[in-house]
Amino acid sequence: MASKTQSRRDDLRTKLIELGEAEIIEHGLPALKARDLAAKAGCSVGAIYNAFPDLHHLALAINGRTFRRLGAQVAGAVEPLAEAPACERLVAMGLAYLDFASQNTAAWRALFEIDMAVGEDIPGWYMVALEALFDHIRRPVAELRPDLCAEDVEFLVRGLFSSIHGIVWLGLQKRISAVPRPELSRMITLILSEIGQ
Template structure:
């Protein structure tokens, strides 16, 4: 049974996550400050550190929610697309990934920009959120490569994710890639259309 102190801590944790999520979405993870969060959540600055070990731990909590939302967007992009080819479903999911990254660029960047020390452990729930995202990609990949074992499939899923992620990242950094965002979907389609054809 949870005590009132534990309940208050959970309420504070939720308020801080919401406040941090809003600030990251608007201003980016680099602009996150404890004083601003305390004001937004209606608590003392010191109270933040009773709820989370540090701001990185709070950012991880926000990232966990972002991964869940991203996973839902990717999964829903292929709802009702059961008759589409595996390649078409990969393209639909990749375009959904691009759409999420474009609409929530700062939250999306925070997933990959988190500063961690070499000895920091990535929480299990964070890894599980990433595995869930990869599981959506794994289904069509398994159809394209039916002879692959689990290890080969996992590597291919990660390779395809990395490829799409790189295209999206450079597409959002137009000054680097010089590719208009409208053309990024076309690039993704061109790359993924070649998967499984060799």
């Protein structure tokens, strides 16, 4: 029975995820440091590498949580609007995305800052969570544009997500655009409304 050791390792895993999440929420991905984590978790630096292969995988686990929170918030924004017009639902999702990014800027940025060139060790759930997000967008888009084939709907979904993401990303960046919050809402509404004709 390896229960004692196993459970202790699992405890450390979750403790590291929670501490790391707090750090990323507060100070962003670059603030995720091995020695800081070890000090806060009350373990040695080496112990981290027993729970995770490296800091990259810890960051991925934290990003997983952020992704689920994001998905829940976006889903929560459209749920009450099940009967509303598709265009309205699209706008609601776009604004929910902006809200989440505004309220969780550091953690949300970490979703895209993480170095993806590392290799194929991007976990499957990463793509799964992304697809779940796309699912929410696909429904209203398909309703709005029955003239498009499935493939074109798919591209429009990805294009719309990327567009809104770009607006929020550059808008929340201090330097490139620095657009005040209400104007970001208007831009998102404008883009999503025009798509729906």
